Amino acid sequence: MDDERSIIPDAAIAIVDGAIVDLGPDADVVARWGATEVIDAAGAPVHPGLVEAHLHCSYQLFRGALPDQLQEEDAFREFEGHFYRAVDDEDEHASAVIAALEMIRHGTTAFLEPGTVLEVEAAATAAELVGIRAVLADSFIWDDPEGLAMGKNAHPERNTSMIPRAASDRASVRSRLGRMAVRQSPPGSLVTGHVAVLGLGTASTELMIEAKRVADDAGVVLNFHQSYSPGDTARDHQRLGAHPIVALRDLGVVDRSTTMAHVNHVSDAEFHALVESGATVAWAPAASMMWGHGSTLDGRHAELHRAGASVALGSDSPNWSNSLDLFRQASLAVLTARESHRDRTYLVAEDGFAMATRGGARAAGISDRAGSIEIGKRADLVVHSLRRPELLPLTDPVRNLVYSAGSSTVDTVVIEGRVVLRGGMFPHLDEEALLRRASERSVGLLRRMGYTVGPNDLGRRV
Numbered sequence: 001m002d003d004e005r006s007i008i009p010d011a012a013i014a015i016v017d018g019a020i021v022d023l024g025p026d027a028d029v030v031a032r033w034g035a036t037e038v039i040d041a042a043g044a045p046v047h048p049g050l051v052e053a054h055l056h057c058s059y060q061l062f063r064g065a066l067p068d069q070l071q072e073e074d075a076f077r078e079f080e081g082h083f084y085r086a087v088d089d090e091d092e093h094a095s096a097v098i099a100a101l102e103m104i105r106h107g108t109t110a111f112l113e114p115g116t117v118l119e120v121e122a123a124a125t126a127a128e129l130v131g132i133r134a135v136l137a138d139s140f141i142w143d144d145p146e147g148l149a150m151g152k153n154a155h156p157e158r159n160t161s162m163i164p165r166a167a168s169d170r171a172s173v174r175s176r177l178g179r180m181a182v183r184q185s186p187p188g189s190l191v192t193g194h195v196a197v198l199g200l201g202t203a204s205t206e207l208m209i210e211a212k213r214v215a216d217d218a219g220v221v222l223n224f225h226q227s228y229s230p231g232d233t234a235r236d237h238q239r240l241g242a243h244p245i246v247a248l249r250d251l252g253v254v255d256r257s258t259t260m261a262h263v264n265h266v267s268d269a270e271f272h273a274l275v276e277s278g279a280t281v282a283w284a285p286a287a288s289m290m291w292g293h294g295s296t297l298d299g300r301h302a303e304l305h306r307a308g309a310s311v312a313l314g315s316d317s318p319n320w321s322n323s324l325d326l327f328r329q330a331s332l333a334v335l336t337a338r339e340s341h342r343d344r345t346y347l348v349a350e351d352g353f354a355m356a357t358r359g360g361a362r363a364a365g366i367s368d369r370a371g372s373i374e375i376g377k378r379a380d381l382v383v384h385s386l387r388r389p390e391l392l393p394l395t396d397p398v399r400n401l402v403y404s405a406g407s408s409t410v411d412t413v414v415i416e417g418r419v420v421l422r423g424g425m426f427p428h429l430d431e432e433a434l435l436r437r438a439s440e441r442s443v444g445l446l447r448r449m450g451y452t453v454g455p456n457d458l459g460r461r462v
């Protein structure tokens with residue numbers, strides 16, 4: 001997927017020291033290079049690794065724990081507050097490890113984490129252990145945590161939003177801000193930094209401007225949640241005195257190197273600001289659908305993509321999308337756009353694929369090294385298998401991947417030139433032991449939280 005979205009039949013890719021150094025017709029590339037190791041895709045599709053543009057990688061230990069009748073403000077204020085008081089570094093490491101394993105199994109080779117891991121080095125070491133590219137940020141850049149409630153928490157006496165390890169006083173926030181952005185990594189390192197602000201009413205205008213300055217100074221993206229629900233969008237509008245994204249653009253916070261997650265509510269003025277600024281929107285269609293936000297009905301993500309804005313895809317977390325499968329997000333993006341616009345042609349399979357690859361790389365600020373298979377980029381590749389029926393017959397690989405096979409035919413994954421998944425197995429890891437460890441830590445974490453997982457309240461359906 002280069003700028004022309006080229007597909008090369010019967011191709012070969014040459015990799016040296018983690019970089020793509022040649023690609024083209026198989027016979028030509030083979031003639032030019034004497035390979036020490038060959039991965040034979042046997043005619044199956046090979047594509048750039050998908051780039052996850054919005055993932056809270058430390059929430060994996062409570063996947064599925066939230067019942068379907070739970071209201072979202074209670075999830076934020078009650079469950080997540082308790083989680084952040086109970087979770088420890090080992091839990092965050094175990095969570096990030098299984099998130100990375102799951103992403104790789106789904107063909108994702110890089111992810112952007114929005115600054116919600118308390119001990120960011122736990123996520124960094126997990127990413128390095130599994131071998132996934134991670135773009136991480138300092139923990140909880142905010143100066144008004146109470147803003148998260150958006151004034152609608154039904155049980156203020158049960159508020160737990162004050163997280164001792166994520167202090168919001170100016171000195172604490174200042175001491176955290178910018179550490180990851182300037183984290184010195186050796187060349188070829190899988191872990192790099194950016195600047196994330198939680199957003200959703202938890203940051204003052206001064207903090208947003210300061211965070212943008214820090215990001216610009218380090219040459220990394222600024223990433224924050226924006227216009228997620230009607231409540232936080234209205235509150236931002238009131239606070240900023242204008243349509244939020246227009247106001248943030250005018251403050252210099254929204255430009256080409258800004259990534260905003262969700263952006264489910266967009267006025268006409270904001271639509272134009274998004275197209276003209278070149279900012280990236282990380283759309284999480286399943287997360288919206290899971291909580292009934294309506295972004296696939298009323299959101300303007302597909303319209304933005306068609307207008308030339310930068311749109312990426314995110315899974316969010318294991319109780320929002322629940323699955324970290326970007327093929328699923330790509331399929332939902334395309335199909336829901338057609339449904340809401342009542343037009344089969346509104347988005348096509350290639351649009352979903354572009355959002356999940358080039359869009360994601362742009363969102364994470366790694367377009368120079370990921371998001372496409374081009375000479376000079378790092379070798380982050382996904383090789384599928386033709387040994388499963390859902391990809392066959394191989395008429396059109398893009399349509400068959402986005403609409404049918406998705407991640408189920410992912411066979412081999414290469415990140416930074418290293419084979420991290422081969423034939424569906426992690427050759428350098430004891431995956432079973434890592435999964436067992438995560439399950440055990442989940443039990444311990446939920447016990448410390450005093451949380452009992454129960455079935456859904458089926459009575460509510462009557």
Ligand SMILES: [Zn+2]
Pocket residue numbers: 054056114225261316
């Ligand atoms: Zn999020």
